[in-house]
Amino acid sequence: QVIFDALAMGRDWLSVQEFNQMAGRAGRPDFHDLGRVVILAEPGGSYSRENPGTEEEIAIRLLKGQMEEVSPVHDFEASSEEYVANAVACDGEEAEINRITGMMVGSMEPVLSDLIAHQLVEKKGTKLVMSPLAKVMAEHFIGMERLLEIVRLTKVMKDPVDIIAELESEDVHRDKKDPKATGSKPGASLKEPEKGSGQKQGRKRKR
Numbered sequence: 001q002v003i004f005d006a007l008a009m010g011r012d013w014l015s016v017q018e019f020n021q022m023a024g025r026a027g028r029p030d031f032h033d034l035g036r037v038v039i040l041a042e043p044g045g046s047y048s049r050e051n052p053g054t055e056e057e058i059a060i061r062l063l064k065g066q067m068e069e070v071s072p073v074h075d076f077e078a079s080s081e082e083y084v085a086n087a088v089a090c091d092g093e094e095a096e097i098n099r100i101t102g103m104m105v106g107s108m109e110p111v112l113s114d115l116i117a118h119q120l121v122e123k124k125g126t127k128l129v130m131s132p133l134a135k136v137m138a139e140h141f142i143g144m145e146r147l148l149e150i151v152r153l154t155k156v157m158k159d160p161v162d163i164i165a166e167l168e169s170e171d172v173h174r175d176k177k178d179p180k181a182t183g184s185k186p187g188a189s190l191k192e193p194e195k196g197s198g199q200k201q202g203r204k205r206k207r
Helices: 016-023 055-064 076-089 094-103 112-117 132-140 144-156 160-177 198-202
Strands: 002-004 037-039 121-124 127-130
Touching: 002 016, 016 055, 076 094, 076 112, 076 127, 076 132, 076 144, 094 127, 112 121, 127 132, 132 144, 144 160
Parallel strands: 002 037
Antiparallel strands: 121 127
16 A cells, blocks of 8 residues: 655645556555555645645545646657667668657657768668667667767867766756757757857957
């Protein structure tokens, strides 16, 4: 059985999805005929002003609530990662890749033209031939933008530790600037590091 001595995680109330996921651990298939879920709701209990409602109100909402449909939206980076993984599984047969991609839950961005443009995939008849770098993407679950950034760094850095540190630093700065920026601009990572003030030095005002 599963016992809920609280209906919040930290300051936030449990969602219907979280509640059902935890409640689903009550009882094991083929071992128990019935799983029991016990909610120890404190009458009038609350956790923060930001999340109004009492525990008994939340308990009723969780018990009567409906699960929301889970439909992930893959950005370019995730889409390219999924696409090359499907290509490996389908031995490069484009029709089969498209069939599997169409069966996946959620939405994916078109990535084939970008993979071909960066010479990661070559189209030969009905098959897609993957380059060694594309196979690295599939083997290590790396998106195209991440892979191209690693390739760029190997040209300016020799120590693998320095490359890893640079990648981690870029991730931190990107997340602070815009948490949704990852994977939004295919190939943007190919740019070399700017020196000084870049193009601004060459501009002159017209009088």
